[in-house]
Amino acid sequence: MKHQYLLELGGENTELGKIEALELLSTENYEPKLVLKESSIITIEVSNIIKPRIIRRLGMTKRISKIFHEDKETNLEKIVKKISFLDIGQKTFAIRQICNKVMSEKKIAHILGEKIPKYNKTNLDNPEIKVLYYTGTKTIISIWDRKLETYYKKCLKYHIKNRPFFSPISIHPRIARSMINLANCSINDTIIDPFCGTGGMLIEASDMKIDSIGIDIMEKMVDYSIGNLKHFGLKSKVLEGDVAEIINCKFKAIVTDPPYGISTTTKGEGVDKLMKRCMNIFSENMKQGDRLVMALSKPELIENQNYKKIYQFQWYIHKSLTRYILVMERN
Numbered sequence: 393m394k395h396q397y398l399l400e401l402g403g404e405n406t407e408l409g410k411i412e413a414l415e416l417l418s419t420e421n422y423e424p425k426l427v428l429k430e431s432s433i434i435t436i437e438v439s440n441i442i443k444p445r446i447i448r449r450l451g452m453t454k455r456i457s458k459i460f461h462e463d464k465e466t467n468l469e470k471i472v473k474k475i476s477f478l479d480i481g482q483k484t485f486a487i488r489q490i491c492n493k494v495m496s497e498k499k500i501a502h503i504l505g506e507k508i509p510k511y512n513k514t515n516l517d518n519p520e521i522k523v524l525y526y527t528g529t530k531t532i533i534s535i536w537d538r539k540l541e542t543y544y545k546k547c548l549k550y551h552i553k554n555r556p557f558f559s560p561i562s563i564h565p566r567i568a569r570s571m572i573n574l575a576n577c578s579i580n581d582t583i584i585d586p587f588c589g590t591g592g593m594l595i596e597a598s599d600m601k602i603d604s605i606g607i608d609i610m611e612k613m614v615d616y617s618i619g620n621l622k623h624f625g626l627k628s629k630v631l632e633g634d635v636a637e638i639i640n641c642k643f644k645a646i647v648t649d650p651p652y653g654i655s656t657t658t659k660g661e662g663v664d665k666l667m668k669r670c671m672n673i674f675s676e677n678m679k680q681g682d683r684l685v686m687a688l689s690k691p692e693l694i695e696n697q698n699y700k701k702i703y704q705f706q707w708y709i710h711k712s713l714t715r716y717i718l719v720m721e722r723n
């Protein structure tokens with residue numbers, strides 16, 4: 393049986409949010425199909441009900457809800473005549489309009505409320521269920537409940553301002569999480585970050601129960617990673633050494649944010665030279681089809697015929713810094 397979900401994506405980069413969700417669900421064997429993409433929402437069809445453990449891996453989806461009804465009709469009164477009662481157990485609920493505001497929420501609640509049994513109480517501040525109403529090229533009525541909690545807001549608990557050890561180079565938790573979700577890894581797989589800095593990737597991997605190994609050339613950074621992981625009660629192996637240390641490690645994917653020349657140190661090696669060297673080391677230690685996910689400011693520095701580029705996303709940081717996220721596969 394097929395199931396349909398509506399995903400409201402974070403405004404930072406909706407393309408990255410869409411691909412993060414599709415890639416993660418495909419890694420976890422839900423056979424996802426994109427049905428609709430409109431402004432900041434997507435709808436998808438999957439082969440099974442998505443487990444809460446998988447939903448909480450999503451870093452770039454603000455909210456996910458299960459589609460109850462969709463219609464080409466835009467007149468809500470006509471739609472309501474066609475749909476059955478909404479069975480939400482004994483739970484409290486609120487009715488909300490998302491994205492395009494086409495009529496007052498009060499009016500929507502009045503019309504849609506007819507389809508909710510009288511014994512269900514409304515709770516506008518902290519409902520157990522939200523009945524979401526979307527109108528675009530289609531009208532969608534979708535049900536969110538508390539089990540469907542993504543990590544869009546929650547991963548901010550690992551934000552650099554909440555870490556005991558931080559540095560301006562630390563990667564944003566949402567980017568780190570989405571990068572790991574693009575690496576084709578499930579629970580018990582291992583990712584490696586050979587430029588781990590303060591441990592941003594390791595924190596997100598461990599939170600998602602994915603094993604991880606971090607390497608950094610600077611002793612201070614290794615201590616920072618270990619200190620941050622310990623602070624949040626998370627676990628990872630962290631080694632001090634050069635990127636070449638990966639030859640002694642077993643992993644399924646590389647997810648990393650190498651030095652890009654601003655406030656980071658490479659112990660004297662030029663970034664161009666380091667990037668060429670690391671791309672060769674990586675390819676010698678990856679199997680065909682393994683993924684390499686990198687955040688970069690100059691994607692041209694890593695051109696290498698041993699990899700096939702699968703995706704490239706652009707992430708605007710500030711006026712003088714745009715970062716690119718590249719997803720590659722070993723040929």
Ligand SMILES: C[S@@+](CC[C@H](N)C(=O)[O-])C[C@H]1O[C@@H](n2cnc3c(N)ncnc32)[C@H](O)[C@@H]1O
Nearest residue numbers: 562563587589590592608609634635649651658
């Ligand atoms: C951009 S930072 C990584 C930031 C990290 N993602 C975080 O969340 O803090 C790059 C890191 O690469 C490390 N590094 C530089 N050259 C290296 C090398 N040859 N081998 C391993 N690590 C190196 C630097 O010490 C720095 O911590």
